[in-house]
Amino acid sequence: MTRKQASTLFLKVVLLLIALAVLTVCLFALPGMAARDAAQHPETAYLQYPFLISAYVFFFPVFIAMHQAFKLLTYIDRNQAFSDMAVKSLKIIRYCAYAVIVFIVLGELATIALIRGEDITHIIMLGAIGSFACIVVAVFAGLLLKLLKDAIGIRSDNDLIV
Secondary structure, three states: OOHHHHHHHHHHHHHHHHHHHHHHHHHHHHHHHHHHHHHHOHHHHHHHHHHHHHHHHHHHHHHHHHHHHHHHHHHHHOOOOOOHHHHHHHHHHHHHHHHHHHHHHHHHHHHHHHOOOOOOHHHHHHHHHHHHHHHHHHHHHHHHHHHHHHHHHHHHHHHHHO
16 A cells, blocks of 8 residues: 555545545434434424424535545546546536535524524634634635636646647
8 A cells, every 4th residue: 555545545635534434424413412302392392394494495405515535536646637537526626615605604594583682602603613714614625616717727738739
């Protein structure tokens, strides 16, 4: 096993552990949180299922982005990092980051509209932190996408000259 393969294997394992943690939150923590909140606040118990549906819709692009990142690491392992498939994976990761930002903003707006008279600064702050993290991912994926497109364009021009 080469050093490059060892580092991509490490990144794949970390990515799988993160995906497992997110899946555990989706399957076990979110339904429990919604049920506890419905028991504590019976006047808003009707929001339990819309909350769960929106949470699962929110995590859908997260899982798609993780899958594309795993595919990108596989392309790197196979020495196909400078390929159209890698460009496609980076585009999908960027679009997923944009989708997560939109879902966070919509969730923040729904929280502001539904919760009146309570202090929601902690919810707003969590949304801002999550949005900032997604903006970083989107910018980084866009930068890598531009560099990869330039490298592929330079590489194909050099092949035509030689």
